[in-house]
Amino acid sequence: MQSIIPVKLPQNAYEIHIATDGLKEIGKKAKSLNIGKKVLVISNPEIFDYYGQTVIDSFTQEGFSVNYHLIPAGESYKTLDSISKIYDTALNLRLERNSTMVALGGGVIGDMTGFAASTWLRGINFIQIPTSLLAMVDASVGGKTGVNHPQGKNLIGAFYQPKLVLIDPLVLKTLPEREFRAGMAEVIKYGVIWDKELFNRLESANNLNSMDVLSADLLSYILERSCLAKAEVVRRDEREGGVRAILNYGHTVGHGVESLTNYNTFVHGEAVAIGMAVAGKIAVEAGLWTEDELIRQNDLIKKAGLPLDIPATVDREDLLDSLQLDKKVKAGKVRFILPTEIGKVIIRDDIQTDLLRNCFRAS
Amino acid sequence: MQSIIPVKLPQNAYEIHIATDGLKEIGKKAKSLNIGKKVLVISNPEIFDYYGQTVIDSFTQEGFSVNYHLIPAGESYKTLDSISKIYDTALNLRLERNSTMVALGGGVIGDMTGFAASTWLRGINFIQIPTSLLAMVDASVGGKTGVNHPQGKNLIGAFYQPKLVLIDPLVLKTLPEREFRAGMAEVIKYGVIWDKELFNRLESANNLNSMDVLSADLLSYILERSCLAKAEVVRRDEREGGVRAILNYGHTVGHGVESLTNYNTFVHGEAVAIGMAVAGKIAVEAGLWTEDELIRQNDLIKKAGLPLDIPATVDREDLLDSLQLDKKVKAGKVRFILPTEIGKVIIRDDIQTDLLRNCFRAS
Ligand SMILES: NC(=O)c1ccc[n+]([C@@H]2O[C@H](COP(=O)([O-])OP(=O)(O)OC[C@H]3O[C@@H](n4cnc5c(N)ncnc54)[C@H](O)[C@@H]3O)[C@@H](O)[C@H]2O)c1
Ligand SMILES: NC(=O)c1ccc[n+]([C@@H]2O[C@H](COP(=O)([O-])OP(=O)(O)OC[C@H]3O[C@@H](n4cnc5c(N)ncnc54)[C@H](O)[C@@H]3O)[C@@H](O)[C@H]2O)c1
Numbered sequence A, B: 001m002q003s004i005i006p007v008k009l010p011q012n013a014y015e016i017h018i019a020t021d022g023l024k025e026i027g028k029k030a031k032s033l034n035i036g037k038k039v040l041v042i043s044n045p046e047i048f049d050y051y052g053q054t055v056i057d058s059f060t061q062e063g064f065s066v067n068y069h070l071i072p073a074g075e076s077y078k079t080l081d082s083i084s085k086i087y088d089t090a091l092n093l094r095l096e097r098n099s100t101m102v103a104l105g106g107g108v109i110g111d112m113t114g115f116a117a118s119t120w121l122r123g124i125n126f127i128q129i130p131t132s133l134l135a136m137v138d139a140s141v142g143g144k145t146g147v148n149h150p151q152g153k154n155l156i157g158a159f160y161q162p163k164l165v166l167i168d169p170l171v172l173k174t175l176p177e178r179e180f181r182a183g184m185a186e187v188i189k190y191g192v193i194w195d196k197e198l199f200n201r202l203e204s205a206n207n208l209n210s211m212d213v214l215s216a217d218l219l220s221y222i223l224e225r226s227c228l229a230k231a232e233v234v235r236r237d238e239r240e241g242g243v244r245a246i247l248n249y250g251h252t253v254g255h256g257v258e259s260l261t262n263y264n265t266f267v268h269g270e271a272v273a274i275g276m277a278v279a280g281k282i283a284v285e286a287g288l289w290t291e292d293e294l295i296r297q298n299d300l301i302k303k304a305g306l307p308l309d310i311p312a313t314v315d316r317e318d319l320l321d322s323l324q325l326d327k328k329v330k331a332g333k334v335r336f337i338l339p340t341e342i343g344k345v346i347i348r349d350d351i352q353t354d355l356l357r358n359c360f361r362a363s
């Protein structure tokens, strides 16, 4: 089973291939891209242990000369220093302009590999093999690459498009369940902000909280519709400024919750789930959305094993303050992405603080 | 006196302003670009001493909030580490997406500032104020930005276009004469490879070896025609692959001479001058160019106070070997850019080693 999503950007065109057991085919797929012989696979030790050999073998069989570079797992390694080490490897291997860096991993590996590829020799080829659900449906689509600054996430980076994204759903088998659920938060987000049909299909599933409970068909469908949603939003607004902002649904409050719990209580997707529940309530309180649809959204969030409530330990006034600091704030106004019906949102920056307070208190 | 060169690229359009005493006008010019309030001027201590205050005042008068960041002078500071320090400053100043980094300096400052601007927040505004002749006619045009890897020049970088290039010829007054002459090598290059009229005009000057011997008119003309030449070549081939290669006229042998003299004997432009003399001789020996025009080229090189001969200390066989290592080599074939008449060159990769040997021996 394979489905192909073409992504057409003004300057670039590439395809997202969703292919069960597709890892074995990466060499063949890469060969058809008309790229140079040298390939550098970038991964972390855990993921490479599971899937590295399959990928290397596949490239080797097609006559590529393959090497790999490993970076320890974790967001704390998403740094300029890790990029500098990739450069050293690129230099030692004498990578050329038509050589290719391949990201085999979650969003951390994907973001770093893309940035390294975009800046080595001012840009060499880049292939994404996302291995986490979040990377498949979110990080690997849209061309944002980069690393963190010690004092802020994703402050350093580039817009850079891959030549190919290969999604093999089977690799999700080894993804920790908590990470799977975190990715599912973004999937639900696409349902609410963009794709009613996806939302309905998610509703029809008995469960969403683990890879094992999903049929192969449903999983492929989820991956496809999510990538389509993100690709379409990004296509309309490659460098941000307009519609792309809707991808931040649930993220305004989500970021506040993440930071006020010192990034040690929730993974990103869990915070986004809470953020969607709160944004949904704001929309209802503001008279923009129906209570009925809010409940449907929240039922999906629960079914994915994700939290809905802001923890009691988070001071509501601190949360209000944190919104003002968010980088999406323009001229002191907090922008909220708010649903008006399943599959549709609007952007509002005129929500009264009292209304927010009420919603936070009740969340 | 002001002349404006529009640069039209598929995704970007901006202008090069050549304006005598234009430094004072930078604030006004920037204001018309519709950029944010925050400006970060990046320079080195020497250049900032001469021109920093004028630039800062000009921005301040127009209501910008201006800060500066200095990097010690010299190619040895063109590193990822220097970029990392720019990021720290950008973070401390809370630069935003509509903020602007301004390069006030030679090619080293320009290349670094452009790279920092292209990667901070995935790209903020960038303005170039080149202060060396080389930066005015070469480095500031074409969108190449970047830094060196400890083991190779310009290996890390991005293609990134400025919002504006401001060239104030008056700043050349303080440029060391040797640097001036080095820039003149690239000017002569444009005459030979692209612009016969520029070449003729250079021939009509009594002298080319210092800023003081040139009339203001001739200097402006030189700057304008050189920028036009580079901008036009780059427009046709923004990311390299085709015609842009002709900009490497004189650079194949030039790089070899630079590296075999350990980068401590010639500045870049001097090595390029030698490279042009050698390439010209190769063209004549290969029956592509007339001896007469070669002599005219070499007379210009001499008039600019630039060298023509490969020094005796450079072993000719080592030089031959070095050509093979040059990054412009494809599949073992050395590509030469060779004149066929003043203002026209062709690219050839079939020059016999014996012919090269003869030319090197006689140079
Ligand atoms: N570029 C974008 O548009 C974009 C969008 C969203 C998020 N991001 C970035 O993505 C990152 C988060 O991505 P993530 O959630 O994938 O985190 P991650 O890359 O850290 O992966 C999460 C964990 O799962 C492990 N893992 C991944 N795939 C696995 C598999 N198949 N089997 C076993 N273990 C596996 C990883 O080793 C890691 O420990 C953040 O840095 C974020 O900034 C980028
Ligand atoms: N981006 C490109 O397309 C491109 C093209 C050619 C060269 N370059 C790069 O440019 C760099 C070389 O540029 P450069 O020759 O300008 O070197 P540079 O920037 O080091 O400047 C040369 C010297 O002149 C001084 N200087 C510059 N302007 C001055 C002024 N007005 N008054 C007094 N002193 C002044 C500088 O402080 C420095 O000491 C190299 O790093 C090269 O790789 C880039």
Ligand SMILES: [Zn+2]
Binding pocket: A186, A251, A268, A272
């Ligand atoms: Zn998210």
Ligand SMILES: [Zn+2]
Binding pocket: B138, B186, B251, B268, B272
């Ligand atoms: Zn040069």
